[in-house]
Amino acid sequence: xxxxxxxxxxxxxxxxxxxxxxxxxxxxxxxxxxxxxxxxxxxxxxxxxxxxxxxxxxxxxxxxxxxxxxxxxxxxxxxxxxxxxxxxxxxxxxxxxxxxxxxxxxxxxxxxxxxxxxxxxxxxxxxxxxxxxxxxxxxxxxxxxxxxxxxxxxxxxxxxxxxxxxxxxxxxxxxxxxxxxxxxxxxxxxxxxxxxxxxxxxxxxxxxxxxxxxxxxxxxxxxxxxxxxxxxxxxxxxx
Ligand code: ATP
Numbered sequence: 001x002x003x004x005x006x007x008x009x010x011x012x013x014x015x016x017x018x019x020x021x022x023x024x025x026x027x028x029x030x031x032x033x034x035x036x037x038x039x040x041x042x043x044x045x046x047x048x049x050x051x052x053x054x055x056x057x058x059x060x061x062x063x064x065x066x067x068x069x070x071x072x073x074x075x076x077x078x079x080x081x082x083x084x085x086x087x088x089x090x091x092x093x094x095x096x097x098x099x100x101x102x103x104x105x106x107x108x109x110x111x112x113x114x115x116x117x118x119x120x121x122x123x124x125x126x127x128x129x130x131x132x133x134x135x136x137x138x139x140x141x142x143x144x145x146x147x148x149x150x151x152x153x154x155x156x157x158x159x160x161x162x163x164x165x166x167x168x169x170x171x172x173x174x175x176x177x178x179x180x181x182x183x184x185x186x187x188x189x190x191x192x193x194x195x196x197x198x199x200x201x202x203x204x205x206x207x208x209x210x211x212x213x214x215x216x217x218x219x220x221x222x223x224x225x226x227x228x229x230x231x232x233x234x235x236x237x238x239x
Contacts, residue, residue, distance in 0.1 A: 003030030005063075006190045007052070007158045012060035014051045022048045022058070023214045029158055031122075032188040034180070036201040036222075038235045039211035045194040046087060048211070049160050052192075053077055053084040064157065079107065081157030087166060089147040093136030097127050098147055100135050113158070120149040123164070126223040141172030147178060160192045165200060173200055180204050198235045202226075210235065 006027040021044050030036045039045050051058035054074035064070045069077050078084075091100050101120060105113040121128040124145050130138060135146055144164055148199040151159055161180075165173035181204050183189045195201035200220040202208060210218040210231065218231060225231050 003033055005029070006031040006065055007192065008061070008063045009048075009052065009062075010061040012048070012051060012058050013059035014047060014060075014128050016057055021214050022051070024210070025060070025214070025216055026159055027192075027209060027216065027238075028192050029192050030192055030206070032182055032184075033206040034191045034193065034204050036198075036205040037192065037194045037209050037211060038198050038201070039194075043211045044214040045211055046162055048213075049084055049086075049162050049192070049194065052160065053082060055084075060159065073175045076156065081155070083091065083151040083154060083156035083159050085144075085147045085151045085161040085164065086160070087162040091135040091146050091150065094134055096132050096134055097177060098131040099137070099154060100146055100150055104153040107154045116153055120153055124149055135212065139172075140167050141169070141175060144168065144172075144176050145179065148183075150178070152183065156189070158190045160194075162194045163196060165195060165197045173197060177201070177204055200237070 004029045009025060009027040012022055012025040013020060025048060033221055038046050047056065050056040050061060053061055054069070054072055054077040064080055064082060069080065069082070092103065095103065101117045105117050121131060126142055127146055127149065130142065135143060138146065164176050169174065175199050180193065182202065184191065193201055202225065205222050208220060208222055208225050209216050
């Protein structure tokens with residue numbers, strides 16, 4: 001059975017100024033599944049996520065559960081349930097961990113904010129221990145956890161994450177992907193993850209996509225990808 005699409009992108013074109021970077025992209029994130037987007041630097045991965053989150057204008061169709069998102073401002077797309085953890089993490093460096101969560105919780109009804117913040121602090125004991133510390137003082141891994149918690153506090157339907165392991169130690173990267181796995185197991189949260197560390201990402205993925213020069217050039221399951229020697233040598237190396 002084909003899983004029902006939750007997020008669907010069709011025929012997306014986008015770029016910067018006169019230069020087109022995405023040349024007709026089709027991407028589907030099925031309900032409850034984790035999709036990993038692989039591709040070399042400059043292939044257009046970040047640009048695609050910025051289009052979906054409404055930060056960058058694009059032509060083509062973007063739908064969440066059948067509703068068009070194209071043309072909506074970023075805050076409305078986020079309110080409808082598409083969350084982006086940007087590369088570089090997008091936390092407020094001068095605010096404490098708790099205040100970073102509090103800002104994210106503002107999108108919830110007032111009565112739910114404290115409960116939801118405590119829930120995320122319980123879930124990340126390392127953040128709870130450092131709840132009064134400025135986010136800028138956290139380690140890279142802790143900042144990534146905080147960014148994920150911030151994105152999840154609004155109860156997204158799709159979580160997009162741009163290179164979550166960037167700059168993290170192998171152990172920390174593994175921890176971050178364990179968090180994704182838990183989130184997915186607990187709530188069936190659908191995710192679109194851009195990741196250079198293909199070995200790690202494919203471990204949690206239901207589906208993989210490869211983007212090259214602004215076009216999707218391959219799609220399939222992680223198992224299919226492992227069977228393709230050319231893709232393995234291009235994207236996975238000797239793992
Ligand atoms: P990376 O892993 O390096 O972030 P990526 O696959 O995410 O790579 P993008 O960041 O989407 O790639 O970049 C795709 C293309 O768009 C590149 O050629 C890049 O130089 C160009 N580009 C990205 N951001 C801008 C910008 N703000 N203005 C002009 N060109 C840009």
